[in-house]
Amino acid sequence: MTAEAKTKPGWRTLARSIRHKKTGYMLLFGFAAGLPYALLLGTLYAWLSDAQVDLETMGVFSLIGLAYAFKFLWSPALDRVDIPILRKLGKRKQWIVTAQLLLGAILVILSTLNPQTALGWFSLLAGLGAFASATQDVVIDAWRVDVADEVATIDILSTVYQMGYRLAALAGGALALFMAQRLGWPVTYAAFGGTMLVVGALGLFAPDAERSAERIEEERKELSTLREAGQIHPSVRKWALLAIALLWGWALLNVGIFMVRSLGSDPGTRPDSVAFIATQGPLIVIATVVIPALIAAWLNGLRKKGRHVLTEAMPAQSSADRALDFGYRALVLPLAEIIGRLGWATIIVIGLVLTYRITDAIWGSFAYPFYLGELQYSKDEVAVASKFFGVGALMLGLVLGGILLTLIGRMAALTLGAVLAAATNLLYADLAIGGATMQAVSDATGFSWLVTNLGGDPRLAKLMMAIAGENIAVGLAGAAFVAYLSSIVAKGYSAVQYALLSSLTLLVGTLGRGALGQMIEERGYYYVFVLTMAIGGIAVVLCLVEWWRQHKIGLAERNAPPPEPEFA
Known part of the structure; x- marks a missing residue:
């Protein structure tokens, strides 16, 4: 279940x-x-x-x-x-x-x-x-x-x-x-x-x-299971492991060479880090995630169809055989497990991972230019609104997220977080065209009066109101998203699977910032905030689809007949 x-x-x-x-x-x-x-x-x-x-x-x-x-x-x-x-x-x-x-x-x-x-x-x-x-x-x-x-x-x-x-x-x-x-x-x-x-x-x-000793024994048996009848033949596993190891090795070498070149004493020979992430980042993800995932799916298909599988057990005979099994367990099985478990839903999960946090992650680098340059707030005002008041609002959002996860369930909280994270982009869109709506809300709720009496002014109050709305939504969505990612990885492969999924979230925001900066220059902040709100709608749709999928799985498991009793 x-x-x-x-x-x-x-x-x-x-x-x-x-x-x-x-x-x-x-x-x-x-x-x-x-x-x-x-x-x-x-x-x-x-x-x-x-x-x-x-x-x-x-x-x-x-x-x-x-x-x-x-x-x-x-x-x-x-x-x-x-x-x-x-x-x-x-x-x-x-x-x-x-x-x-x-x-x-x-x-x-x-x-x-x-x-x-x-x-x-x-x-x-x-x-x-x-x-x-x-x-x-x-x-x-x-x-x-x-x-x-x-x-x-x-x-x-x-x-x-x-x-x-x-x-x-x-x-x-x-x-x-x-x-x-x-x-x-x-x-x-x-x-x-x-x-x-x-x-x-x-x-x-x-x-x-x-x-425990029992768990260690289970892991040992898991390795020996790879050589039982019905499992992929070691010769096929060897080539699959070699291909994936070469791809991961290339990625590590590529990043390592870039780091060494960047730390050189001659500034003129240092490569552009933004260009590296924009050009090599997608290639590294393709090499270490996409292609290995396709190989893992292909291996799962072979085993299900009974092709290139062992007809009888073939125990490991040498250290090379054991090294093959160990490497396969470390690099290939984490992908094979999650793809085999999720099946076609892997596409939904990856799509959700790629889009869920993009509404707040992609424009984070432009927050200070927006506050200081576009809206003309002072550094002190931004520090108060963003660093102190904003962090408090974010913590409130995390608390709300934790409560909602427990009271209404993970998928309901995840979907609500996606809706709010997308919708709060409209708060900044309002600020970009003068902030009349945020000022009216701040005045009507008495927040402007409170900020004024604490040494601020109504103009600062509307900024704090917008930041509070977004940070509460981001906190709630962040709590739900981390819980969701943690729930779809398997305990035996948690380090690899979670690291892969979470890295996709980071990389998409990084890759999109160049295009976003150009869009801000050409169209302005208002257009960008409306666009990111629309992109957030994709995450909402994927949340609903994933919610429906998990609900169907839960129904199927609850309606499944109880196992037959075993008799000695």
Whole structure:
């Protein structure tokens, strides 16, 4: 039965979930995931600016963000490889704790360096930190899926993770700037490095996905099952694995070469990161996701039709045979499993993943130009409206998302989130043409009076009203979307499957920003907001289709006859 069908929404379920130990650690891990991202891809630039590092050199630091965009490339290793000695901590926890302690150490060491005199070491450590942070993200996502149960539900864990992540973004952004102004950058980064070390120490006591002797034996049997009668012949699996390994190897090499070239000492030889993502990004996704998915679907078809399958068991005889089985289990089976389980619905799921967050993700880079340039608000006004009031609204949206997930169910909350995320683009469209509607709403609700009495003015109130509406919708949609992604991946392959799906969400927004910027130049912000609202309608339709599909599955499982009793 699907998770959606199993869940019985209610306030008691919500209360039990919030009190659970796993929920507390999920909040902690969400904070640990969000803090390095804020410090390495945001606040670090403020430190470099204060150190009078030139903009061209700072542009190189933005390349460390590629670790997050392509983190799925090393996710198979995190699913299959154990760290010597630390494996006793647990399948996921060994990687989580290692990444957190490494991040803490990196931030502390960064605090001892001067960006002006040790820029090489500074950039190397920042790159290693981004790699460790992206690795932590992959394993935390897998941990969330693996430890979820009927009390600490996947919906609640997903919402709490988002809350922790957003709190970390506020701490690593606004709080870090506040601390740096008064205490200096070295003290600020040392303090947050110490925080990560404490989180890593606390992580030692977190529950982990059960990997008992029985589970290890099941994994061993799973490998041996690949050589039973009816399974794909090893010679066919070998060529399929070779093709997929070459594609993934090319992608890793391509990204690696780009990073090395970008960190070269001659600025004139550094490649354009935007052009790389725009041109090579789609090719990397095709090579590592699309073509391997087609190969996995082809293998599933062969097995169902009984073609190129073993007629009798063929046990592994050599280390090469065992290496083939291990590699196939790591790279091919995660795709084969999800495609075999979803079937034709894979198209719906991928379409939903590609479109669900595009309404708020694609224009994020143009938010400040819109506020500061188009609407002519001051930096202080934008900071108050976006960073402080906006983050509060986002947290409220996450709380509402968590409550709705429990009370009305995952697919209903997901669909509502898609509707609201698309509709709130119209709030900004109104601002783009003067904001008369937002001003009227702000005045009628008394919000303008409140903001005025707190030191603002009615013009600031209408901006805060629009940001609040969008951030509440984004928070609700984000909680529902993370819960949905977590629900459709299999526990045995959670690291690879979740990393692949979530990377598609990130990449689409990145690829679309170039075209969006040109569209803003040619047509203006109003047209763009209306267009993104319309694109959001595609996600709404796909949510309804997916809701119908899951409902049909639930009905079929509930109406299925009970299994025949077994007699000795």
